[in-house]
Amino acid sequence: MALAKALEDLIRLFERFPGIGEKSARRMVLFLLQQPKSFSESLAECIAKCNSLLHPCSRCGNITDEDPCSICCDPFRDKSTICIVESVEDLITIEQAGIYNGLYFVLGSLYSPLDDEEIAPQVLERLVKRVSEEEVKEVILAFSPKVEGELTMNLISKIMEPLPVTVSRLSYGLPVGGSVSFADRTTLHAALEARTYIKRGEGRQ
Structure with missing residues (x-):
């Protein structure tokens, strides 16, 4: 027809x-x-x-109609932690679950060299600059537990090595191969609370 x-x-x-x-x-x-x-x-x-x-927030990459976004401007947020996520969708999922009160940073993509997928150098530079200049004590890596997520965590962990910050990752409460944006509140809360520390920071206690 x-x-x-x-x-x-x-x-x-x-x-x-x-x-x-x-x-x-x-x-x-x-x-x-x-x-x-x-x-x-x-x-x-x-x-x-x-x-x-709407446009990306210049500080965290969240979609917003004001710059910086309402999360970055909120005086009641815990500014000592930054949760790094792949997408705005993951940010919204964590935010709506009401389990985290820190700040965010959206990468926009994951690192997958076998698929020729790179994270833009300017994005990584902006991340390092922000962590260096602000009073950040902990960087939480909140990526979906799949190969690309693991590669991205390794990449960011290496980038954070010279900085005096703690680096942690969500625990394996998330199913392997699953997605942060599809996880329920209970699973996300368990993964965040039981996060694994990859690197302990010094000097920002």
Whole structure:
């Protein structure tokens, strides 16, 4: 059955969402078309507003409409710890679980040399600069327990060696091959509380 080109184009765009196949994309598009016109207009307006107003926080990489973001500006956050995560999605998951009250740093990618995936040098430089200049006592590595996560932890641990900070990682309460963004609150809390120390810092007690 031939679909109208406009309909097919929209379905193809929805297929680009993570975890969305052709059937799911078609179902979502047909649902959208069944809604009042005002719904589509509001959706388009919200998307346009997000594109124009939202940007990465210059300090941590979180998505925000102000710079620095509300987490970095919060005077009640524990500024002695920085939790390093792969993505904003992981940051939001940890934040919504309500188990951590420190600051964050979003890498944006993981280190995987076999797949030619590198972490941008400027991102690592910004991380080192921030840890060096601020009163950070502990860096928590919160990556999904998979090969890329392990390689990234090793990379950051080496970068942190000259700095007087403690480096720790989430415990293996997270399932191997799992994802931080899909972990429930209890699992995340257990992994954070039982974190393993890779390097003990000196001088910032």
